[in-house]
Amino acid sequence: MTVHHHPPDELLAAFAAGTLDLGQHIAVATHLVGCASCRAAVRAMEHVGGTVLAALPPAAMSDGSFEALERRLNESRETSVAARRRGQAFHDVPGLPGFLDSYPDSSWRWIAPKVHLRPIRLPEPSETRVFLLRSSPGTRMIEHTHTGFEMTCVLSGSFVHAGGRFGPGDFDFGDGAVDHDIRIDSTDDCICLVAMQGDLKLNGVIGRLLQPLIRM
Ligand SMILES: [Zn+2]
Incomplete structure (x- = not known):
């Protein structure tokens, strides 16, 4: 790796x-x-x-x-x-x-076409939410911005955006200034661990429809 x-x-x-x-x-x-x-x-x-x-x-x-x-x-x-x-x-x-391993398990849930989310429930209050995100090959993530920071650790698969290509082990740090346009370019699912503060703002009509679904 x-x-x-x-x-x-x-x-x-x-x-x-x-x-x-x-x-x-x-x-x-x-x-x-x-x-x-x-x-x-x-x-x-x-x-x-x-x-x-x-x-x-x-x-x-x-x-x-x-x-x-x-x-x-x-x-x-x-x-x-x-x-x-x-x-x-x-x-x-x-x-x-x-x-x-010792954290409470959770299951994948659908949040958008080809995109599933699995929360990691923290044993103590934290400003930061943590979850796994699984996206199928070829997925273009819904265009979005966010109000806080976002840390993404790639576990498997890969994605590309304006900042480069991110594969297993890579760490992507984004703040509110970044407008993500992400495409999954691996042949297998891309699974990431994401830590996020603030709100994710989805752009466009579909994004606004999905907004309530991705709130945790
Ligand atoms: Zn490093």
């Missing part, structure tokens, strides 16, 4: 500093699982952050590795025995990191 598109440095720094909300954290962690260069960058940032924090009480210090971060993420999310017992959520989704 060759990764061509990475999260912006500010986002990796915020991850290292632990200032992202859970939804954002999941999106960046999903990228890190498949991207050695961003993992190295986060480790370096944690090291710098650890030096700065050295004067603070021990509780404020990071123990400094991505693996530890992921472990802590797992521990804090496994809020009940039932959650641990489930442990198999999303196992049918290729490319999804194991730390989501």
